[in-house]
Amino acid sequence: MSTEVKLSQSTAIRLEQARTKGMSDADILKAIQANDVAAFDAVSEEDYRYDEFLSYAADHGENLEVAVQDGYRITFNTRGGLGIYLEKAFGVVAEKDFAVGEGIITGLKLKPEQAEVLAERLASNWVITESKDVPEGKVLTLKLRALV
Structure with a gap:
């Protein structure tokens, strides 16, 4: 990884939840590229919804595409x-x-x-x-x- 992508703990949790619940990286990338929050409905949980997943990442400069493809570092862990x-x-x-x-x-x-x-x-x-x-x-x- 030449430029390390930073993700908030919340974004990282949601990304890994999507993977664990069966979304492929290709499906995640497709949803990110289409700005399709509804694509995450099947992997959403009561405490970990995706309503603001894409907008939060965009507002905070989190490059989700690169994070999915090349990895990332969490900015801060509680x-x-x-x-x-x-x-x-x-x-x-x-x-x-x-x-x-x-x-x-x-x-x-x-x-x-x-x-x-x-x-x-x-x-x-x-x-x-x-x-x-x-x-x-x-x-x-x-x-x-x-x-x-």
């Missing part, structure tokens, strides 16, 4: 938002696949390729402080940068 993002992006479940504490996430089990994607997308206010290889992949510890 503790709770990071937990939700991990669930949407990687299909893991808080308190089952990882534990969330004050400024720390421990025991996060991901496949090696998922750990690489997380390292590319994680906001700079968080860091991966530990990565342990296990037969299933990696077990990560994430900490708020301010606590490292």
